[in-house]
Every structure is written in C-alpha cells, then in structure tokens.
Amino acid sequence: MGLEREAIGKEAGVRTAMLVSSGAAIFSMIGLTLPYLIAISPANLADIISHNGGYLGIIANIVVGIGFLGAGIIIKTEEHVRGLTTAAFIWTTAAVGTLVGIGLIKFGVVTAVIVAGLLYFLRNFNIKKSGAEDSATKILG
Numbered sequence: 001m002g003l004e005r006e007a008i009g010k011e012a013g014v015r016t017a018m019l020v021s022s023g024a025a026i027f028s029m030i031g032l033t034l035p036y037l038i039a040i041s042p043a044n045l046a047d048i049i050s051h052n053g054g055y056l057g058i059i060a061n062i063v064v065g066i067g068f069l070g071a072g073i074i075i076k077t078e079e080h081v082r083g084l085t086t087a088a089f090i091w092t093t094a095a096v097g098t099l100v101g102i103g104l105i106k107f108g109v110v111t112a113v114i115v116a117g118l119l120y121f122l123r124n125f126n127i128k129k130s131g132a133e134d135s136a137t138k139i140l141g
Helices: 002-007 014-038 042-051 054-073 084-101 105-121 129-140
Strands: none
Touching (some): 014 054, 014 084, 014 105, 054 084, 084 105
C-alpha cells in the first residue's frame, strides 16, 4: 500500500503505512493480552473477560489521545503534507509505551528496535516525484 502511494507521488508512503499498521497491530495485541495478564489464575479468566472491559476503554483513549496529538503535527501546505511519518511515529511510540506499561517489556523493546531500524533503513527509500507517473505505470501495469 505504501509503495503504491509513493509510486503515484503521494506524501504518505511506505514508512507512514508501516508505522500506522504496526501501531494498530500493537494496540490490538494489547487489548487481547490484557485479560490474561490481569487474571490471577486461569480459573477466573472467563470472569475477568465477561465482567471487566475497562482496560479496553483505557487503551481506546490512549489511541484517540495520541491520534489527536499526531493530528497537531501534520501540516498541509499547497504543495506538500508534512509530518505524517512523525505523527505515525508518535502513535507507534505510544503503542510501545503501552506494551511496557502493561508489563510486556521484552515485546516493547523488540518492537522499538524493529521500528527504529525500519525507519532508518527506509529513510532514503522513495520514488522521485518527477517520474512518479512513469513509476506508477510500470509498477501497477
């Protein structure tokens, strides 16, 4: 998806798509994992799941709040949209912080290292706008 966006000259490309999708995956995994982390024993897991959904509301508010913060970073001019990758980075960083906050420290550290590495290595990966139409035609057929 991000490659296609870059091929047609859009501002949101591979790195932005990577951050948004990884952040969404992390927040989803957090919501699925929390009942298992807070259950004292497997015997009371069903009770935790059926009677306590407050932890999901907290995570939902983190997602919304950080999304609002990211929206303040995005600047649109006549020619460009700036700050998309930075906003997605902040959103993904919030997901990593949530992982660490609920005790999934190793997962948080691994995620942070992978995301930082991908951002670094994909920094120079973009398709120049001058050939965007030609590149899109070649890629998309």
